[in-house]
Amino acid sequence: MAGLAASALVLAGCSSNSTTSTSSSSASADSSAAESAAPADAMGVQQGGTVVIGAEQEPDCMDWIASCAGSIWGSYMAQVTTVPVVFNVRKSGDDWVPEISGIMASEPVVSAGPPQTVTYKLNPDAVWSDGTPITSADLKYTALAIRDGEDILDKTGYTEIADIATPDPQTAIVTFAKEFAGWKVLFSGSSGVLPSHLLEGKDRPALMNDGYSWSGGPWIIDSWKKGESITLVPNSGYWGDKPKLDKVVFQFTADTAAAFQAFKSGQLDAIYPTPQLDAIDQIKAGIPGAKVQVEAVSGNLEALWMNNAKPLLKSTAVRQALSYSIDRAAIVERLYGPLDVKSPAQSFYPPILSAFGGQDFSTYGLDLAKVEQIMTADGWAKDADGLWAKAGTPATLTITTIAGNKRRELMEQVLQQQLKTAGFGLTIKNSSAPDLFGTILPDGDFDLGIWTLVTTFPDPSLSFAFDSGNIPSEANEFSGLNYSRTDVPGLNELLGTVDRTTDAALRLSATKEGDKLLADSATSLPIAAVPNVLLILDKIGGPTSINPSEGPFWNLQEWGLVG
Amino acid sequence: MLRFASRRLLYSLPVLLVGSFLLFWAVRTVFDPLLKLRQVRDPGLIARETERLGLDQGIFIQYWRWLSGFLTGDWGVSSRTSGSVRPMIGSALTVTLELLVWGLIFATLAAVLIGVWSAVRQYSVSDQVMTGASYLGLALPAFWFGLVLIQVLAVWPQQALGWDKPLFFFVGLSSPTEDPSLVDTARHMVLPVLTLTVGLVAVWSRFVRTSMLDALTSDYVRTARAKGVPQRQVIIRHALRNAWGPLITVVAIDSALLIGGLLVTEQIFSIPGMGRLFLDSLLSGDVFVLLPWMIITGVAVIVLNLAADIAYGLLDPRVRVA
Numbered sequence: 001m002a003g004l005a006a007s008a009l010v011l012a013g014c015s016s017n018s019t020t021s022t023s024s025s026s027a028s029a030d031s032s033a034a035e036s037a038a039p040a041d042a043m044g045v046q047q048g049g050t051v052v053i054g055a056e057q058e059p060d061c062m063d064w065i066a067s068c069a070g071s072i073w074g075s076y077m078a079q080v081t082t083v084p085v086v087f088n089v090r091k092s093g094d095d096w097v098p099e100i101s102g103i104m105a106s107e108p109v110v111s112a113g114p115p116q117t118v119t120y121k122l123n124p125d126a127v128w129s130d131g132t133p134i135t136s137a138d139l140k141y142t143a144l145a146i147r148d149g150e151d152i153l154d155k156t157g158y159t160e161i162a163d164i165a166t167p168d169p170q171t172a173i174v175t176f177a178k179e180f181a182g183w184k185v186l187f188s189g190s191s192g193v194l195p196s197h198l199l200e201g202k203d204r205p206a207l208m209n210d211g212y213s214w215s216g217g218p219w220i221i222d223s224w225k226k227g228e229s230i231t232l233v234p235n236s237g238y239w240g241d242k243p244k245l246d247k248v249v250f251q252f253t254a255d256t257a258a259a260f261q262a263f264k265s266g267q268l269d270a271i272y273p274t275p276q277l278d279a280i281d282q283i284k285a286g287i288p289g290a291k292v293q294v295e296a297v298s299g300n301l302e303a304l305w306m307n308n309a310k311p312l313l314k315s316t317a318v319r320q321a322l323s324y325s326i327d328r329a330a331i332v333e334r335l336y337g338p339l340d341v342k343s344p345a346q347s348f349y350p351p352i353l354s355a356f357g358g359q360d361f362s363t364y365g366l367d368l369a370k371v372e373q374i375m376t377a378d379g380w381a382k383d384a385d386g387l388w389a390k391a392g393t394p395a396t397l398t399i400t401t402i403a404g405n406k407r408r409e410l411m412e413q414v415l416q417q418q419l420k421t422a423g424f425g426l427t428i429k430n431s432s433a434p435d436l437f438g439t440i441l442p443d444g445d446f447d448l449g450i451w452t453l454v455t456t457f458p459d460p461s462l463s464f465a466f467d468s469g470n471i472p473s474e475a476n477e478f479s480g481l482n483y484s485r486t487d488v489p490g491l492n493e494l495l496g497t498v499d500r501t502t503d504a505a506l507r508l509s510a511t512k513e514g515d516k517l518l519a520d521s522a523t524s525l526p527i528a529a530v531p532n533v534l535l536i537l538d539k540i541g542g543p544t545s546i547n548p549s550e551g552p553f554w555n556l557q558e559w560g561l562v563g
Numbered sequence: 564m565l566r567f568a569s570r571r572l573l574y575s576l577p578v579l580l581v582g583s584f585l586l587f588w589a590v591r592t593v594f595d596p597l598l599k600l601r602q603v604r605d606p607g608l609i610a611r612e613t614e615r616l617g618l619d620q621g622i623f624i625q626y627w628r629w630l631s632g633f634l635t636g637d638w639g640v641s642s643r644t645s646g647s648v649r650p651m652i653g654s655a656l657t658v659t660l661e662l663l664v665w666g667l668i669f670a671t672l673a674a675v676l677i678g679v680w681s682a683v684r685q686y687s688v689s690d691q692v693m694t695g696a697s698y699l700g701l702a703l704p705a706f707w708f709g710l711v712l713i714q715v716l717a718v719w720p721q722q723a724l725g726w727d728k729p730l731f732f733f734v735g736l737s738s739p740t741e742d743p744s745l746v747d748t749a750r751h752m753v754l755p756v757l758t759l760t761v762g763l764v765a766v767w768s769r770f771v772r773t774s775m776l777d778a779l780t781s782d783y784v785r786t787a788r789a790k791g792v793p794q795r796q797v798i799i800r801h802a803l804r805n806a807w808g809p810l811i812t813v814v815a816i817d818s819a820l821l822i823g824g825l826l827v828t829e830q831i832f833s834i835p836g837m838g839r840l841f842l843d844s845l846l847s848g849d850v851f852v853l854l855p856w857m858i859i860t861g862v863a864v865i866v867l868n869l870a871a872d873i874a875y876g877l878l879d880p881r882v883r884v885a
Binding site: 247 | 595598600608611641643644645646651654655658709710713714717718721727728729732733734735736737739740830831832833834835836839840846847848
């Protein structure tokens with residue numbers, strides 16, 4: 001049950017796995033801070049030329065299905081551009097939805113069963129860079145490599161596969177052991193489709209870790225100079241529209257301030273900075289000769305997570321009182337106001353999945369009278385220090401996040417002040433990302449925490465984060481991701497329905513009911529969707545925009561130099 | 564001289580052995596080698612890796628296994644990249660040494676020139692200015708100075724003169740869109756080298772000044788002057804040669820420390836050297852890289868100290884005898 005959605009719990013701003021992109025309602029600005037404008041650039045672009053893009057992180061490896069491939073930047077730069085997928089994420093109306101890619105001949109056919117099956121028909125024109133057709137054998141190889149492999153980044157969905165048949169090179173039939181609603185994550189998102197004719201029976205990590213010479217996308221990896229850059233060139237064997245640029249170089253620029261300077265000086269033609277405070281300040285100050293695209297609707301949801309297993313936070317009344325003590329609107333205004341993002345999140349579904357969530361958390365706004373009422377009714381009284389106390393125990397808590405993440409550290413300070421006013425003590429106790437995710441959260445050694453729920457594929461499963469079966473324990477060797485120890489009666493059933501049913505209406509009502517249960521019990525508190533920002537020099541044209549699932553370089557083949 | 568060097572080398576071996584064990588013990592105590600794997604949703608992986616890596620065995624057995632591998636060239640596999648550690652460190656060390664060599668050449672030349680100038684013109688206006696500048700250089704934090712240099716020497720001139728690209732680059736060590744050339748490398752090297760050396764020049768020039776003042780007031784210099792030796796020869800042949808000693812010691816020690824201490828400069832200028840490697844490994848808890856990284860820097864400290872002793876001995880026969 002450990003995670004049935006193509007989602008990951010990561011802390012934006014950490015060394016790897018930091019941001020995932022976003023998009024939807026976009027804002028763009030020229031020079032100064034964000035102003036509304038269409039993201040697409042209608043200007044004509046010429047054939048040829050080189051673009052240098054600043055990359056905040058270097059991937060640890062390029063074996064995309066292995067645990068070392070957790071860096072989202074690796075996916076943006078080299079996976080999305082070279083590895084074919086069954087479903088792309090594309091905008092349809094206001095929503096970003098899965099849409100079959102060019103390797104598919106038709107929409108997969110789902111048979112509810114039991115057993116549930118999905119039949120994939122591949123496009124006979126789709127080929128790898130060496131001319132070998134992309135076939136059902138590639139789907140089978142990929143599925144089994146993930147399902148049965150060791151040291152795999154994310155087995156979500158693949159562990160549900162009972163069998164995969166390949167009656168002909170263009171047809172693959174996947175049979176599931178149980179009904180599985182999130183089947184679209186297969187061969188999409190973090191996995192894609194791998195070439196069996198090059199990898200089967202061989203040492204895949206050895207062949208892919210340091211880059212590979214094949215491609216099933218519009219680009220192919222020309223070089224990966226460790227610590228310096230990744231260079232892509234057009235895949236001459238690509239069956240779709242060929243890239244307009246001759247070369248794209250992703251140059252690793254870890255320091256945000258230097259990256260902005262390099263962008264201003266023309267050493268970098270585009271950057272995609274994490275919206276930390278210094279980056280926002282730079283954007284606010286204005287960047288001449290550049291377009292700034294801000295995507296407020298993202299797959300990243302930053303939340304104040306409460307450890308429901310801690311004595312103080314076991315009480316629903318205390319969690320609700322805390323939620324009424326926090327002025328989330330003020331926090332969001334302070335953190336993202338310059339990017340025109342001002343509304344707090346009111347659901348645990350990020351904007352990319354807004355159709356599945358409600359507005360149930362909107363009940364929680366700053367209301368000190370309500371705090372007083374709830375705490376008093378629960379038997380608490382204020383002590384001499386102005387803190388709530390019960391049976392001689394004051395209501396004091398600790399909060400943790402990744403040390404060095406300026407935005408979150410500022411948020412902690414604001415929370416400290418707001419909670420103090422409401423009668424709660426708060427001590428900040430931050431740590432490194434590996435310690436936080438490797439030890440502190442799995443061990444439950446925290447009261448409150450700030451981290452980001454990142455959705456990398458538009459599937460509404462939240463069981464990985466809220467199903468009580470996923471509370472880290474001996475039973476799951478502490479690999480469960482329900483770090484908040486949420487255990488609300490009735491919630492598991494609703495989350496299970498979301499994971500299992502292929503009935504869209506039933507699924508939708510279950511997500512909304514589940515969101516309401518989370519809000520009513522105040523197990524944790526969503527704060528804000530983290531916006532994404534793309535800065536591009538005016539010399540670059542094409543339909544540049546941020547895809548909330550695939551990142552800002554999802555349509556790099558359409559970028560070009562303005563003629 | 565050979566005996567002197569051999570003896571010093573022999574002394575270094577037990578220091579290295581004890582130091583490497585203490586480092587191993589400290590790293591194993593502070594870091595969990597399986598930390599990253601604990602985030603992977605694969606129950607059973609931890610137990611398998613614990614057994615595979617021998618982490619359930621005693622610290623001495625673990626150390627011996629690691630040391631045997633290290634000495635035979637098997638430095639293990641990075642938990643962050645799943646790549647072999649030895650080429651990672653080799654590549655980073657090469658980059659750092661390139662930066663370091665240029666930095667040391669520049670810093671030594673600048674420090675000697677400033678130090679000699681200040682000593683020869685003691686208490687003059689230029690001496691006072693250089694003294695003040697030295698204190699300023701000492702006080703400048705590298706991360707701030709680096710960003711100021713970028714602004715002042717790259718961004719502003721580019722904007723003022725309307726150039727397409729800045730005169731000095733500040734991302735990486737080469738331009739990804741140009742063929743490698745000496746000019747391109749130089750344009751990438753200037754700002755990191757200046758950032759790296761500002762503190763060194765400040766300190767080293769003070770050493771040179773003090774040593775030169777001692778030398779210039781010594782009897783042999785007075786004798787040389789009395790014999791009518793020209794001022795330039797007095798300074799270069801007599802005073803400076805004797806003033807080298809303290810500087811060489813400081814340069815050797817600082818060089819060793821710099822191998823690991825280039826973190827800020829490498830981070831600002833996106834240079835994939837030892838500093839960046841350390842930071843990346845530290846942030847991801849990659850003990851498999853951190854351990855050999857520390858051993859290498861430790862070895863560098865010992866070797867460069869040895870080199871300083873030998874150089875000192877070459878310059879001053881009294882040291883060899885002692």
